[in-house]
Amino acid sequence: MFLNFADFMKENKTTIMIIMMILFFVGLVVLSFVYFFKSFKKKKRGEKIRHMTSIAIFATLSIIFYLTLKFSLPIFPSFLKINFSNLPILLGGFLLGPVEGMIIILIRTVAVIPFSGTFYVGELADLIISSAVLLISSIIYVKHKTRKGALVSLAFAALAWIVVGCVANYFILVPAYITLFFGGNVNVFVSMLEMIPGVNESNYNIRYVLFGALPFNALLSLGVSIITYLVYKRMSNLFHLFDKKIYKDELEDEETDEKKVA
Secondary structure, rough: OHHHHHHHHOOOHHHHHHHHHHHHHHHHHHHHHHHHHHHHHHHHHHHHHHHHHHHHHHHHHHHHHHHHEEEEOOOOOOOOOOEEEHHHHHHHHHHOHHHHHHHHHHHHHHHHHHHHOOHHHHHHHHHHHHHHHHHHHHHHHHHHOOOOHHHHHHHHHHHHHHHHHHHHHHHHHHHHHHHOOOOHHHHHHHHOOOOOOOOOOOOOOHHHHHHHHHHHHHHHHHHHHHHHHHHHHHHHHHHHHHHHHHHHHHHHHHHHHHHHOO
16 A cells, blocks of 8 residues: 555656645745735725735736746747746835735736746746745845845845755756646657757756756846845835825825814
């Protein structure tokens, strides 16, 4: 019986790992929503407007970047696309917090799934990486809201992006991509890695990770982190101006209500 179970696990490890990852992120999303709505009820009307508006803006930008601003580089396999959809997510995490950032990721993921061209493997990859990057960067920044804190959080975010990207590709994404997109035909996948030296049917996974996923994620994470650091302060200033405007309007509404009561 144990041998049969071991054989089943071996034959279906890709499917099982995908299901486990999906369950993990579903749990993460549920916890994020529960925490968000509990804290949302305690906020004033102005704060609620600010948060909902900000989430909608950052989620929309992330969706637009994901669907339009993407391109390939000849030094990487063609299915690896440079896109900057994590830029609004990082900014949202900095300005709003990790929970709101997770909601932005969820909205983006749900919105782009109908346009998937990789049997949802690409979306799963982006979900895994985006969540790790967001949580690490925003949690660090929440405790150290300074320029140095932003720099440190982005450095750790870039490191997480690279490490999580490599691990996820090796154990989950590449096997899933081959199984779902190519029907288990390894040769088709290997033929797409011709720019990687010495790649073959026996070493394609490790060579793809070392010469494809690792440098690709390093380049993309560095670019997104630099842009985030350069534009965050301006976004923060706009955010606080918007916050003051809402707060002023709220005070005026309260004064009007008090006059009516009087």
